[in-house]
Amino acid sequence: MTQTQTKLVRIVTAGSVDDGKSTLIGRILHDSQALMSDQVDALSNARFSRAEDGDLDLSFVTDGLESEREQGITIDVAYRYFATPETSFIVIDAPGHEQYTRNMVTGASNADVAIVLVDASRLHQGALKVQTRRHATIAHLLGLKVVYAVNKMDLIHWSQKVFQEVEESLKRLSRSLGITNPAIVPINARSGDNVVTVSPAAPWYQGASLLEVLQNQGEGTDLSDLPFRFPVQRVVRVDGHKLEAQRGYAGRIASGQVSVGDEVLVGPHRHPTKISRIETFDQSLTQAEAGQSVTLYTEDEVDAARGDILTGTKSNYANRIISDLCWLDDQPWDPRRRYLLQQGTAAITSRIESVLHIRDMRDLSEVRGDQALKLNDIALVQLQTQTPILADHFEDNPKTGAFILIDPETNQTAAAGMIRGVV
Template structure:
């Protein structure tokens, strides 16, 4: 468990502007995720007066007296307000003088774990909320964490979220007892070690009362670390995509209108990793044809170089057959061409997996038919043990073997997220049934 002060290493982008941090809240039902985000927005002046007035007038207010129900700032669906739970992923944006933030408020209920996976897929950090009133503290010193706390931590590990903040919430319900806090943190640390999570920071707080969220709490003088907002402002975010080999999934082949003499042929897309410069040699995958970059065009004009995150149009010196779904890659460090993939998946459909059926696999900009050949094992989120299984149902996390009709230009998810991730789609209903991370290529 890292000391909180070790995290305070704020990073700015190349222009000197405050960097962007994407983070999510996760945990079990009623752990206070929506209230925490509402408190962050309220105390950091991140909401407008009319939003505050609308929340104050809400017929589904669940607080006592004139106290504002801050959870309603993110729980926007009528069903969420009626039941007092989060169902969909709610995104909120706010900024402090030091940093910009995108928050994803994700559901805690097991039924909506798939929505948590969606919100976590682009996050730099995750706040795992632990409700002190729900943790079972045994007289023998034992501590039993909730299953959803373990499930969401497991997903954070699978998705390789860089920073994990353990927010021990509702400390006001245990009279801000330091011993209770330390026992819970100790139990979570032990579980996190079994997962392989490394960058973990704990903080005691009360989202409802505002203790240690934006302002320092006088009720926990024993805690000498930063507040939650200070911690978030200081987290360093290293984008590994910039150091990885060049990957450019082609989204569209652009042609001129047919009346010009020159034969303009540009390949449009987003640089998912690495960088590309005029004169660089690339390889088209899966065909294997090589070419040289002639021009890099953007809406604002030509560039000599483009880096991960930029959407550009590439012009090549050579005429080669390139279509949507192909990947332009570094000629010396190409992606691996796969017709069979070993991957970890989270099953997201109400209907169980049917290994007799075919599914669509969406990988980057390529979509092709796929078939699940076998299920290697299912992960038990409580024990972290894997066991055999002959099927998958909603929220199961498993390692499977997939055969694809057309080869995928892919990388291991641990190396490059964009070309290591995919989704499976039901060919009849067109619903997403699974999200996957490539682990082993065969």
């Protein structure tokens, strides 16, 4: 390609089972000429193909596991890359089956945009499936931009009436979640209508193709523009046998920028110090930014260890936080159980003090939280931690405003959380 891509958009697919997520990604990659000839040949000879004679089963582009191809469902999260002259894309194919919602949360946590697919042929008067509502809710809670793709329009003969029913349901769903002006595109992923280019199959549709809509989405948050956050992974001591040897703090900058001479605060005690040196494995730097792995040295000997966070001069710590939780464990929440709250490199003992409300996925209403959290529930909770944690709101800093809860007895990830406030 002769042009340099200046924009990167990370996309995750979401929706219910058999809505066509994997086929859509395969179609985008195929029609944008992002597949090699040997990949196309492999699709032609693939086992368990459900395509008609002469057609390719494009879902196999991302469904690489034999169990996925045999069962016709997506289980694992798959990543694919392609580019147009204007934009580079990372496409994340996430499962739609309710059993694998936790995999979808993992994929969505790395995305900027969510494509929520809807199978128009399987809806009665536009009534949406529960899993479609759940995925749209998760995408919105994670701060993603939402684009709806109404798939399999060929099976309803490109009926404008049916599309309008589905469109109205999606608009109601969006209003209830607080999503403004969502793009809604009628498509046929199997044949490619309205996917990369606008098709004459629906003359009543005057909008852009799905790929054109995605190209117009802005990039995600530039982490370098956010406040400085540096979770300490390891304390190092170069030439430790020498008297003048100084401790350094190694890790990866989660957000923001730091320069030699900057004042920083260390850990929940907010001990102030200044950065004296910034080192990488092969050079010294005067400045570093989000995504770089560096070792930071301070002017003072400060008490910092793995799990502490170096921040800028503005940071807030708290023992009690309000957060959205998506419950991911097969075992329901036990109010007597303590969990490890993993934030960055820190693992802090915590407990859920109360469940404020749980979302009913049938109508997205908020119901009382005096019941146990179970697999795939989405709830607003109040958490208490044994020691203070950095209380960045998720919408302000998604890197440090997110966490997971780990069951210390089983080491299973119990929940994924997003900080919404402090008590």
